[in-house]
Amino acid sequence: MSSFIYPTDFRILDGLRECFELIRMGDTSSPVYPLPPTVEQLVEILNCSYAASLETEEGRNTAFTVDFFDDSEQPFPYRMKEPLPLSPKDLARLAAALDPWRSRICVVPHGTSLQIAGLIHLGEQFSFHGSRLTLRQLSIRVLGPGVLLVRYSGLLLLTYQRGRFAFHCGPLARFGEFSIRTALSFHSHVGRTVEQLRVDLRFEAALVRIARTMLYQRHGGTLLVLPQGVDWETGASTRRYALSVPVTVVKDANARDLEYEAKRNQLFKEVTQGQLSPEVALIWTDDMIRARFASELEWLARLTATDGMTVILPDLTLLGFGVFFDTQESKDSATRVVIIDPYDQESSREPKDLASVGGARHQSAAVTCRRFPGAVAVVASQDGSLSSMKWDAAANVVVAFRHVELLLDV
Incomplete structure (x- = not known):
């Protein structure tokens, strides 16, 4: 049967x-x-x-x-x-x-x-x-x-x-629909200040936008988010599309968007208080600035379709794309993974072999996350599935979320 x-x-x-x-x-x-x-x-x-x-x-x-x-x-x-x-x-x-x-x-x-x-x-x-x-x-x-x-x-x-x-x-x-942001960013909001929380939430929203575009491409790709100050270049075996300097186009668009939002809110406050100015009409009708940030995020996501990883910082600075890292491991120090799959009702949190995380792209991302503690990898597959992973130093494993794609419509 x-x-x-x-x-x-x-x-x-x-x-x-x-x-x-x-x-x-x-x-x-x-x-x-x-x-x-x-x-x-x-x-x-x-x-x-x-x-x-x-x-x-x-x-x-x-x-x-x-x-x-x-x-x-x-x-x-x-x-x-x-x-x-x-x-x-x-x-x-x-x-x-x-x-x-x-x-x-x-x-x-x-x-x-x-x-x-x-x-x-x-x-x-x-x-x-x-x-x-x-x-x-x-x-x-x-x-x-x-x-x-x-x-x-x-x-x-x-x-x-x-x-x-x-x-x-x-x-x-097993997964609430709003767990998508946690699954992509691995952020914990406990103990964060209001300003830190605002930055975290905005970055999480940006990741959702990037991940959705990665899926729309129907092309495999990996986005690697590295912590500030990591010497990633010495660990890269191939940098096919190396950048002479980090690119801050997306970061700058984010800053302009925030500046525009603050100005827009201030003008709205003035209008409600009866203080009119010619600048009001200009600001309220200029949505190009607001659209710019979203379009830059989509541009960044499209770079992940190249072979290798697209590497960024948490402030959305682009470090490089088409990057491959040396992922060779010794048998006595192999990376272990914990798979969190909403469809696997019998899944346990017991560590598994690296191969259980997926194919070569997923395995490479898992090993790279272990090599750079604090890094987060978002991996899209050609079949339309999306995974995310991060190294858990306390448990000595890589934690990987599977089938994140079906939570993206939130």
Whole structure:
């Protein structure tokens, strides 16, 4: 008998129902918590979404987001004159024209089944500044063949990947959705001052942006974040694209962005106090400065597609790219790793051999993190997976997070 777990497995359905109840806490009338689908409706949505994820459109994988609305007469900005029965084929056809992050395929009840009634466009979702427009309905996002994310009331409940699943809400959760920043940066905020915390959070947001771009490239790559003052060049065996001096383009864009934000806030304060000046219109309409930092982060991320590692400092100074380090080890001093995998329910924190962390790119990153204590490596694979790792000197192991990619949509 096959042990493959489909999205409609009873363990997934029971876990999702438990999440619904936990979030709603018996409050069935508040508009903050829209009515979730019945078990039958949930099965239909999951089945159709999973089947649609396996479809291709002109050779491209299918990606989309479908939301459930309990009101069959729900008004949508793009309301269909003739609703369509929910089917994998129509989901795949619509997906070709829609961005899975910016748009929603809206599904409503129709008798004992469901139908596609309209579309919603939410606009930009990954701006570095400001907040995104979100919906609280049950939402299923398909990111590729057999890859599903389930949200409700704005919270990530479940990630499913080709027969494996992990809950991120409720008593079954192993990773909360907001653990993405910790997984990428390995920061601890305990004992940090307000200013230090502000710098930490901004750097973590920058790492999220970089990691997302690394994944979009669908090309393997490694970003290595070194502590200040590390003599990394003597440990590099190859520096194919060596830089004559460290490049501070991204760091400078960050500084200008912070300066602009402070000035913008000051002018806003003056306006609220009735102090108008011609500079207000200029500052508020000049979003090029705000966009510059995000574009520089994406440029930095693209450098990771070169063979070797892209090496930066925590202040986003670029030290080099296409860098290879000597990772030869003696047998009596081999690097050991602890793997943290949200999909491995049986995983232990026992150290494992280096090979368990992944292929050559992952192994090289792990050994390099051990060689430079305090360094953090973010590794993207061609298959769309993302890992992060750091040396834990106290435990004498490299700690590696796997499948960080499915938490990036936060």
